[in-house]
Amino acid sequence: MTPAAIRLTVNGRRVTSSAPPLTRLLDVLRGEWNLTGTKEGCGEGECGACTVLVDGAPVNSCLVPIAQMAGVRVTTIEGLKGKHPLQGAFVELGGAQCGICTPGMIMAAVALKSRPSTADMQAGLAGNLCRCTGYAGIYRAIRRATRSR
Amino acid sequence: MTATTKTARVFGSGIRRREDPRLLTGTARYTDDVALPGMVYAAMLRSPHAHARITRLDTSRAKQAPGVVAVFTAADTESVLKPIPCLWLVPGSDLKLSPYRPLAKDVVRYVGDAVAVVVAETSYQAYDALELIEAEYDTLPAVTDPEKATQDAAPELHEQAPGNVAFHWVVQGGDVEAAFRSAEVVVRERIVQQRLLPTAMETHSAVAHYVPVTGELTLWNSTQNPHIVRFACSVVTGIPEDRLRVIAPEVGGGFGSKIAQYPGDFVTVFCSMKLGRPVKWTETRSENYQATTHGRDHVQDVELAATRDGQITGLRCTVWAGMGAYLSTAAPGIPTILHGLMLSGPYRIPALKEDVYGVYTNATPVEAYRGAGRPEATFMLERMINRLAAEIGIDPVDVRRKNLIPPFDDGFDVVTGLKYDSGNYVGALDKVLAHVDYRALRAEQARLRQQGRYMGIGVSTYVEICGLGPSQVAGAVGFQGGLWESAIVRFHPTGKVNVFIGASPHGQGEETTFAQIVADELGVEVTDVKVVHGDTDNTPMGWGTYGSRTTAVGGAALAVATRKIKAKAMLLTGHLLEAAVEDIEYESGRFFVKGTPDRYKTIQDIALLANVAWNLPEGMEAGLEATSFYDPPNFTYPFGAHVAVVEVEPETGRVDLKRYVAVDDCGPQINPVIVEGQVHGGVVQGIGQALWEEAVYDDSGQLLTGSLADYAIPRADQLPEIEVLSTVTPSPHHPLGVKGIGEAGTIASTCTVYNAVIDALAPLKVDAIRMPLTPERVWRALQPSREGA
Numbered sequence: 027m028t029p030a031a032i033r034l035t036v037n038g039r040r041v042t043s044s045a046p047p048l049t050r051l052l053d054v055l056r057g058e059w060n061l062t063g064t065k066e067g068c069g070e071g072e073c074g075a076c077t078v079l080v081d082g083a084p085v086n087s088c089l090v091p092i093a094q095m096a097g098v099r100v101t102t103i104e105g106l107k108g109k110h111p112l113q114g115a116f117v118e119l120g121g122a123q124c125g126i127c128t129p130g131m132i133m134a135a136v137a138l139k140s141r142p143s144t145a146d147m148q149a150g151l152a153g154n155l156c157r158c159t160g161y162a163g164i165y166r167a168i169r170r171a172t173r174s175r
Numbered sequence: 176m177t178a179t180t181k182t183a184r185v186f187g188s189g190i191r192r193r194e195d196p197r198l199l200t201g202t203a204r205y206t207d208d209v210a211l212p213g214m215v216y217a218a219m220l221r222s223p224h225a226h227a228r229i230t231r232l233d234t235s236r237a238k239q240a241p242g243v244v245a246v247f248t249a250a251d252t253e254s255v256l257k258p259i260p261c262l263w264l265v266p267g268s269d270l271k272l273s274p275y276r277p278l279a280k281d282v283v284r285y286v287g288d289a290v291a292v293v294v295a296e297t298s299y300q301a302y303d304a305l306e307l308i309e310a311e312y313d314t315l316p317a318v319t320d321p322e323k324a325t326q327d328a329a330p331e332l333h334e335q336a337p338g339n340v341a342f343h344w345v346v347q348g349g350d351v352e353a354a355f356r357s358a359e360v361v362v363r364e365r366i367v368q369q370r371l372l373p374t375a376m377e378t379h380s381a382v383a384h385y386v387p388v389t390g391e392l393t394l395w396n397s398t399q400n401p402h403i404v405r406f407a408c409s410v411v412t413g414i415p416e417d418r419l420r421v422i423a424p425e426v427g428g429g430f431g432s433k434i435a436q437y438p439g440d441f442v443t444v445f446c447s448m449k450l451g452r453p454v455k456w457t458e459t460r461s462e463n464y465q466a467t468t469h470g471r472d473h474v475q476d477v478e479l480a481a482t483r484d485g486q487i488t489g490l491r492c493t494v495w496a497g498m499g500a501y502l503s504t505a506a507p508g509i510p511t512i513l514h515g516l517m518l519s520g521p522y523r524i525p526a527l528k529e530d531v532y533g534v535y536t537n538a539t540p541v542e543a544y545r546g547a548g549r550p551e552a553t554f555m556l557e558r559m560i561n562r563l564a565a566e567i568g569i570d571p572v573d574v575r576r577k578n579l580i581p582p583f584d585d586g587f588d589v590v591t592g593l594k595y596d597s598g599n600y601v602g603a604l605d606k607v608l609a610h611v612d613y614r615a616l617r618a619e620q621a622r623l624r625q626q627g628r629y630m631g632i633g634v635s636t637y638v639e640i641c642g643l644g645p646s647q648v649a650g651a652v653g654f655q656g657g658l659w660e661s662a663i664v665r666f667h668p669t670g671k672v673n674v675f676i677g678a679s680p681h682g683q684g685e686e687t688t689f690a691q692i693v694a695d696e697l698g699v700e701v702t703d704v705k706v707v708h709g710d711t712d713n714t715p716m717g718w719g720t721y722g723s724r725t726t727a728v729g730g731a732a733l734a735v736a737t738r739k740i741k742a743k744a745m746l747l748t749g750h751l752l753e754a755a756v757e758d759i760e761y762e763s764g765r766f767f768v769k770g771t772p773d774r775y776k777t778i779q780d781i782a783l784l785a786n787v788a789w790n791l792p793e794g795m796e797a798g799l800e801a802t803s804f805y806d807p808p809n810f811t812y813p814f815g816a817h818v819a820v821v822e823v824e825p826e827t828g829r830v831d832l833k834r835y836v837a838v839d840d841c842g843p844q845i846n847p848v849i850v851e852g853q854v855h856g857g858v859v860q861g862i863g864q865a866l867w868e869e870a871v872y873d874d875s876g877q878l879l880t881g882s883l884a885d886y887a888i889p890r891a892d893q894l895p896e897i898e899v900l901s902t903v904t905p906s907p908h909h910p911l912g913v914k915g916i917g918e919a920g921t922i923a924s925t926c927t928v929y930n931a932v933i934d935a936l937a938p939l940k941v942d943a944i945r946m947p948l949t950p951e952r953v954w955r956a957l958q959p960s961r962e963g964a
Contacts, residue, residue, distance in 0.1 A: 049299075062208040063201015065427070067376045068460035072883035075376060103201035117195040120852040124682030125198030126205065126377040126427030148892035155883070157376050157428050158682050160859030161891035163852055 034095045036061070037105030047093035051085075052076045054092045055102060063103035063129045067155070074154030077130035078102045084137040086153070101136075103129035112136060115171035120163030127156045135168045142172055186695035186911075189848035192687045193702075203425040206380035206397045211453040214382070215244050217443050218301035219456070220291040220308050221465060222283035225317035225537040225876020226330060229281055229290060229310065237293055237307040242300030245450060246308065248291045249280035252445050257411050259436050259501075262403070262655040263508035268342035268533070273333035275501035275540075277411070277438040277445070283312070284332050284500035285537050286878055287465025289438050294446050294454060317537035317876035321497035322474040324536045332500060332535040341498050341533040342507055346515035348590035349526025354489025358480035362562040367945050368473035368551045370497065370870040371863075372880065373544050374888050377427020378458035379467050381440045383447035391418045392447070396440060399429040400719025401679055403656065405711045407436040407504070412444050423709040426681030430860070431543030433681070434721050435468045435504045461881050469870055470544020472497035473510065473551050479559040485567055485574040490518060490527040492555065498533050499540035505654075506542050507533055512652045513548030513640065513722075516591045520556045521600040521638040521814055522578040524590055537876045543721060545860055546921040549639045557635040557926035561933065565942065571930070572613065575604065575636050585907045595638065595812040596906045596914075599840070603816040603902050604636050607838040610900060611818050623822075624938060630833075631935025633819040635927040641915040642727030642811035642906075659806035660729035661715035664693065664736040666799035668786040670779030672697075672704045677717015678729035679709050683917060684849040685725055689733055691845050692911065696737035697744075697778050698764020715802065723813070723915030726845065727906075732805035734910040739801035744781040750792040751776060751784065811906045811914035815839035817858075817923040819931040825939065828954030830866060830932055836898040837923065841916040842905045850916050851899045857920020858897050863889045864921075865928035867947050887947075 031042045036059065045054050055061040055078070067075030069088045076087040079101040106113060112132050115121065122128045131154045138150045147168055156164060197203040234246040258274040279288045291308055295301035316330040323329055324339040332339055355361060375397075382395040392414050398404050401421040409416045426433060443456040458466060473496050480489035496510035515529050560578075564571035580587055582599040589595060616632050623630045643649070646657035661677040674689055690704035708714055717729065741761060748766035749756040758769045767775035776784075781799060784790070788797035820834040837854050844850045867887035871879040880886040905912025925946075932948050933941065936957070944956040 046299075053298075056208075057210075060210070061201070062204070065205070065377070066207070066457075067378075068883045070460065070882060070884065073376060073460075103199075106200070108196065108200040113199045116199050117191050120192075120848050122192070122195050122198045123684070123852060123856060124375075124377070124428040125194070125203055125425060126375075128198050129201045132199065151891060155376065155888060155890065157374055157430070157860070157888060158856045159852060160855035160857075160889075160897060161894060162855045162897060165891065 032092050032096050034097060035099045037101060043092050045092050048091045050088055051090040051092055051095055052087040055087060061102050061104050065126050065129060067127065074134060075127050075130040077133040077154065079133055079137060082137065084134045103133060110136060111171040112168065115167035119166040119170060120159065121167035123158035127154065130154055131156065131164055138172060140172055184695060185691050185701050186845055187843065189846055190687065190691065190701060192684050192849065194684060194686050205377055205425045205427055206382055206395045207457045209382045209395045209424065211384055214453040214455055215294050215296055215450065216298040216301045217292050217294050217446055217454050217456040218298065218305050219289045219439060220305050220310065221462065222279065222286060222288040222290055224283060224312050224314050225286050225319065226315040227283050227312035228315065229283060230313050231309060231311040232290065233309040234291060236309065237304040240300065240304035240307050242296040243304045244294045244296065245446065246291060246293050247446065249276060249278040252278050252442065253280060255412065256441050256445055259438065259441065260407060260410055261502040261504065261507065263505045264653040264655060265342060265344055265507045265511045266653045268344035268511065270342045270507060271336035271340065272502065273335045277441040285539055286876055287539055288500065289442065292442050292446060294450065319536050319538045319872040319876050321472060321495040321534040321536055324534045325495060325532060332537065336535055339535040341502060341535050344511045344515065344531045345529065346518065346591055347528040348592065351489045351491050351526040351528040354526040355480045355491060358488055359483045360481045360563065360566055361478055362559060362566050363478045364558060364562055364943060366475040366477060366555060366558060368471045368475065368554065369946050370472040371470045371544055371868050372464055372870050372886050373430045373432035373467065373470055374886065375428030375430055375432055378460060378463040379433065379437060379439065380457040381443045382453060382455045383444040384453040385444065385447040385451065387451045392444060393420045393422065394444060395422045395424055397426050397433055398423045399426065399433040399679055399681060399721050401709055401711050402677060402716050403719055404436065408441065408444060411441045412448065420712045423679045429681055430545040431470060431547055431721060432468050434719065435542045439466065460883060464881050464886065465539060465878055468503050468542030469499065469539050470541060471551060472541050475555055477555050477559055479563055481563050483567055485563065485569050485577045487522060487524050487578050488526065490524055492529045494529060494531045496531055496533050497536045497538060497541055499536060499538045501540050503540040503542040506540065508652065508654060509543055509548040514552045516593055517549050517552040517640055519589050519591055520553060521580055521598065521636050522556070523580055527590055538872060545857065546918045547722065549918065549922045550861065550925055553637045553922050554926040557930060561930050572608065572634055576601065579636065593640065594809060596809055596908060597904050598638060598812060598814050599902060599904050600636050600638065600814055603814060603838045603840055606900060606902055607816040607818050607836055611836055616820065629823045629825060629935040631821045631823065631931040633927040633929065633931030633934060635923055635930060636816045637923045638812050638814040639919060639922050640810045640812060641723035641918065642807060643722040643724045644810045645808060646806050656718055658718055659804055660732045661717050661804045662729065662733040662736045663715055663802045664740055664800065666740065666782035668783050670699065670703065670782045672699055674704060674706045674733060675714045676706065676708045676729050676733065677715045678725040679720045680725055681720060683720065683725060683853065684846065688726060688845040688849060689730065692730060692733050693737055696734065697740060699778055723917040726913055727811045727909065727915035728805060728807055730913055731807060731910050732803045735805050736801040736803035739803065740799060743799065744778060746792060746795065747781055747785055748776045808908050811909060813839065813841045813914040813916065813919050815919060815923060817927040819927045821928065821931040821935055823932060823935040823953060825957050828950035828957065830948055830953060832862065832895055832928065834895055836900065837920060838900045838902060839916065839919045840902045840904050841919065842912045842914040843903055844901065845913065853916045854899045854920045855897050857918060858924040859889050859894060861921040861924030862928050864925045865946060865948060867949065869947050
């Protein structure tokens with residue numbers, strides 16, 4: 027049985043996946059479309075490394091089957107094209123070290139409202155873990171980038 | 176450090192990391208991002224039991240499953256794969272090695288011990304087929320506590336190691352028995368350095384591509400030391416080193432756990448050798464928690480002898496260090512050389528003795544974890560000093576002052592036999608105390624206590640050993656390798672520079688800081704230098720990135736290589752300007768004849784002229800390239816002083832970490848922004864140990880904290896801003912004076928926060944709580960005193 031094709035928009039391009047319906051969005055992004063910027067840290071929704079935006083909202087792509095993605099707009103780290111102010115601020119203020127959590131961290135931060143309070147940032151990034159930075163550089167960067175937004 | 180001269184020096188400036196653009200755009204490539212044509216996927220069947228005899232292992236149904244290419248067990252691998260070697264054979268310790276097989280044969284010894292591998296066309300198919308392997312076991316009694324494992328009734332793991340003792344190592348100096356006989360005060364404590372899960376956010380991963388027709392293997396591996404992987408892989412698989420290429424691409428954190436040589440790596444290589452196809456294996460997170468090495472796991476009985484006025488006279492301790500089921504790559508060196516030799520810390524301790532028992536347990540093998548041995552030593556000392564202070568009624572800061580080694584800049588011999596390079600411990604302590612206004616903090620604490628609030632102040636001073644190390648010493652202490660580092664500096668005709676290093680940074684930023692070294696030494700733009708690392712085919716041999724040694728040793732190799740370039744440039748300039756080389760001077764990228772600075776050659780001129788080689792002095796070889804294999808004359812000894820302020824809520828046991836200040840001295844800082852990031856991250860990891868993290872096994876040896884939902888690494892909303900300050904005491908033997916900063920924060924912060932919590936609870940007569948200091952632990956510790964109150 028051939029699974030039904032799922033049509034969706036990824037980083038502004040319309041794409042079709044014929045992966046089995048329970049394939050994780052994460053695996054389709056990485057395996058089928060070679061969008062390897064989205065990382066797997068735990069596969070159980072605890073670390074946020076696989077965060078992408080689905081219709082503008084942050085989602086753990088390891089928890090979402092492709093079958094649920096019909097018609098949605100997905101934005102991955104590649105979709106920011108390196109031009110988002112957050113990316114510049116992360117370089118400026120030491121937001122990245124080993125980099126594996128960074129794409130997910132940035133996607134979660136992209137979804138924050140403008141001029142977020144510390145509490146907003148903590149809530150918005152509560153699901154994103156970093157083992158290298160102690161979070162200081164990340165928070166500074168987000169503060170800087172969202173101030174100018 | 177801000178530049179004090181008019182022209183800002185690139186050495187010491189917080190320039191942006193050149194690693195970041197690729198990390199921030201998702202273009203960086205980690206091992207799991209490698210995809211090769213024809214690649215298949217491996218998944219490991221792991222033991223669900225902590226100790227059991229394998230009675231049946233039938234793979235026939237799994238082999239028939241959709242997409243499955245092969246299933247292998249020890250019966251297949253044992254004729255090819257040799258046991259994984261332990262590479263730190265600590266001498267004089269009666270080390271009992273037992274075979275550490277890539278796939279377990281007959282007996283499994285921890286939950287996660289690999290027993291079979293499935294290779295399939297997709298990773299989903301491989302995992303599905305794991306469930307079709309029929310594995311049956313006769314379970315055996317298990318033991319996971321290192322002290323209990325040495326007791327009479329404990330089950331034994333290896334016939335080679337009676338009583339589960341893998342080694343017994345002793346360090347001693349001075350007359351410790353006399354010190355205790357004549358002691359005015361003796362304080363004692365049992366300290367448990369709980370087992371920790373390193374939790375690099377990238378799990379371990381390998382892609383093996385063996386080409387049968389050439390006999391060549393390429394192995395992409397999430398490792399901290401690709402050259403050691405090549406060496407070990409050659410030993411285990413029999414593939415000659417010259418046919419073996421190991422690539423550490425981007426690596427998503429290691430913290431020591433990616434030093435180890437893993438069964439999964441060699442099994443993945445085996446699968447590719449058998450199938451002639453590229454094979455990828457990437458751990459799931461729960462697999463990572465079972466199969467990637469853990470850290471710490473000490474039970475320590477400690478006694479400190481002192482005078483009534485706080486002078487330390489002796490330290491005596493016994494340590495049971497859990498090794499897990501097998502001796503991992505560097506594991507025996509951690510509770511011995513990296514722990515025992517640092518026991519006197521920054522203090523003058525005239526006599527000490529420590530017995531260390533390395534103990535096999537039915538748990539995941541232990542390996543280096545950020546700090547590796549030094550946090551366990553620092554905690555022990557800092558804890559005992561506070562206990563002494565409480566016993567004799569003197570402020571813990573004053574007890575430290577009384578015992579700190581006075582400032583020295585070129586060598587100080589300590590009781591364990593080490594010679595520290597340089598230190599100003601009092602300077603760091605003064606700085607941190609002035610910054611927090613220690614007296615005011617104590618006054619505030621007194622005020623709050625009157626209101627029934629429990630504020631605590633923790634102060635610690637530390638020194639660590641890093642920059643590992645002279646190879647002669649490595650050999651003397653049983654490390655089965657060298658500890659030098661290498662660098663090649665290659666100038667291209669256009670004046671652009673490639674640097675090739677044997678070390679393997681993975682988040683620490685040496686692509687940037689090493690370019691800063693070259694720019695500073697030779698006057699090229701920092702953007703004209705590209706640093707290449709992580710591929711054994713295009714980098715010189717090196718021993719890897721761990722023990723805060725990349726800048727301390729690899730940076731020295733690079734400095735020496737740049738100076739060789741400079742010497743050649745001087746010779747060539749002298750030839751071209753018709754002057755004696757003694758008369759050539761160098762300043763800011765220009766070589767000129769003394770007294771006539773307007774006639775000069777730039778380093779770019781020299782690069783072109785040396786590369787075209789039209790006019791070289793007699794005997795000079797063409798090209799502008801230098802190689803250095805740098806073996807340091809001594810270790811480096813960074814140090815510092817940290818302060819934590821907490822408030823504890825007795826009703827709930829909740830610890831609120833209100834303030835954290837770190838003063839660290841790693842010598843001159845090449846890039847203070849990167850140093851600050853290392854301190855931030857390190858401090859937070861150490862706080863994690865103090866307050867939240869513990870790998871918990873149940874009585875049957877099941878890992879209860881087997882996922883990120885159960886194992887509590889620090890989250891952003893639990894942390895105050897970490898204030899980072901520094902002092903600068905250069906290492907006398909390092910060409911750049913630098914010492915290393917990767918582990919400092921972790922070494923100091925666990926005991927600083929712990930001492931702060933105990934300080935807060937002093938009015939409630941609580942003097943010890945087992946880590947981590949979770950609300951439940953703290954609350955429980957308070958119950959007897961509250962009932963009695």
